[in-house]
Amino acid sequence: MAEEVVDSVQARLNAPRADGTEVTLGGQTLPSWTSRSEVDAGVGTEISGATSADVYEEAAARHDAERLTQWFAGIEERDKDADGVSRSMTGREVLSTTRFSLTVAPEDGGTSMALWGGGNSSSFSGRDGTFRVEGEMTSATLGADWRSDRWLLGAMLKKSISEGSYSGDGGSGKVESTLTGIYPYAAVDLSARFRAWAAAGLGEGSLTLTPKNLEAGEDDPVLETDMSLGMMAFGAKGNLVEPATGSGFRLDLEADAYWVRTFSDKVSGLSAAQADVTRLRLKLDGGYVFKLSETGSDNGGSMLEPTFEFGLRHDGGDAETGWGVDIGVGFRWYDPALGLSAEIAGRGLLAHEAAGLKNRGVSGSFAWDPNPASDRGPSLSLTHTKGAQATGGADALLGRETLADLADNYKGFENRRLEFRLGYGFPVLGDRFTATPELGVALSDAAREYRLGWKLGQVSGASSSIQLSVEATRTEPAENTGTTPEHRYRIGFNFQTRF
Structure with missing residues (x-):
């Protein structure tokens, strides 16, 4: 529960504050769009400051993308009255x-107010001896917050339902719990590049145990x-040092900590x-940029940057x-x-205090x-990796629910990978889109x-993003073992808009 509260607060810190609504239902974004007839009738001709021509252009682009999605998926175009494609x-x-x-915000900026919410699901596990x-x-969350130039103040109401099982020397059975809590949070911009935040809260609920009687083959009476729950958390994120010119030292910091106590009555x-559960996370990311040559432009000239990354977790x-x-x-x-x-x-x-836990990697x-700056034109990349992922280790360390997860599937430097990618982007559909065929080995x-x-x-540049x-991927075993090659196909579609 505490991790969800921290994640929700951090998400609100980065949430857009422009006037508008965003809704995702069952993984599908519900957009607001205007048809040509509505544009001609003068209905809904202004979306995030767009003109009627802009709205119609976005609607046309979206229609093109939807037709392409159906074509790639092998779905024939259906009549308007036909049923849509669905899955359970x-x-x-x-x-x-x-x-x-x-989000409600004035056009000239200033303070804004937002009502937000959503659901989440996760798994949990723990072990203590046998x-x-x-x-x-x-869980489901409903929150509201107020944002000014420097401050963010809000609160969230969270309801969670847990179901699981337990086993040990003392027996086994089912465990269920419900918890409802309210968690106020606040954040302040200490400078233009650094922000601090804090959250706290209390929750009340019930815990139900249903022991299993192995001898009788049925459940014992329910224990309820x-x-x-009580918790508090705080954190900070931002740029501590930034080079004044194109070269110099930079240092970014990200840190958070929380304390949680749960109590059940006799x-x-x-x-x-x-x-009681506590967690402390700290990440430092920095480097020094050396400008090796000048070309007469602000963005030109070759540069060399030694970088470092440090992650600490307890x-x-x-x-x-x-x-x-x-x-x-x-x-x-x-x-x-x-x-x-x-x-x-x-x-x-x-x-790490757990014996045998190690995770290393190098790459070029x-x-x-x-x-x-553009998706158009050629692009090429070649990467060689030995061991685990060679970058982003601090993020992996801080992002794991448990530290032991880092040891999973680690095979030392025996794990080697060479990857080549080539792509070329070009304009299509009236220059409204960029198409990029890609090849990878x-x-x-x-x-x-x-x-x-x-x-x-x-x-x-448009108010929508499509x-x-x-x-298509073909995977063959490195050794000629007679294993049938594996083929995978993936189609993805993403649409976001503001209105």
Whole structure:
């Protein structure tokens, strides 16, 4: 629950504050769009300041993209009265992929107010000696906040339902819980580049245990008790040092911490229980930019940047405990005028109290993109990796629910991968979109992978964003073992708008 509260607060810090509404229901964005007849009738001719011509252009672009989506998926065009394509979803799936936000803001900026909400689902597991518990949690959140130039003030109401099982020397059975809590939060911009935030809250609910009687082959009487939760969290994120010119030292910081206490009352057959959980996370990301040459433009000239990344995490209390430290270093060279870049990076998880937990990786990469500000034109990349992921280790360390997850599927430096990608973007559909065919080849110790793809994206600048992607992948075993090659096909469509 505490992790969801922290994630929700951090999401609100980065949420757009422009006047408008966003709704996603069951993973599908519900857009507001205007047809040509409505435009001609003068209805809805202004969306985020767009003219009627802009609205019609966006509607036409969206229609083109939807037709392409159906064509790539092999779906014939249907009559207007025909039923749409659908798939069944569980209530849990619908809730976890549903969210909305309604923001009211003046056109000239200033203060804004927002009403937001959504659902989430996650799994949980824990072990203490021979005792083990695992299950799933589903939650729904409704929040509101107020934002000024420097301050963000708000509160969220969160309802969660958990179902799972437990087992141990003392027996096994089912466990269920419900919890409803309210969590105020606040954030302040200490400077133009640095922000601090804090949150706290209380929750009340119930805990139900249904022990299983193995001898009788049926459940024992249900044990039910009241449960409460208290938590507080705080964090900060921003740029500590920024070079005054094109070269110099930069340092970014991201940190947060929380404390949670849960308590259940004593009832007949069940003793009172109390558990505390703490988590501390810190990330430092920095580098020093050396300008190697000048070309007479602000964005020109080759540059060399030694970089470093440091991640620290501590989990304490009655759950998993331990320290984790991840350090990464690298050298990056790039020349915007030529569109060339090269990078060497390495990182490793240096310390953790759990024995045998280690995660290291090194990589080298080369890329060519003569116009990185646009999706159009050629682009090429070549990457060689040994071991685990060579960059972003601090993010992985801080983002895991448990530290031990980093040890999963790690095979040391025996895991090697060479990947090549080539693409070319060109204008289509009246210059409203950019189409990019892509070719990729990846070689590893375990398999060979061949990839063909096609991306279609709307040119930036409109109030809507449309993206379509189609991908086919063939995977062959590295050794001739007689295993049948695997083929995968993926079609993705994403549409976002503001109104």
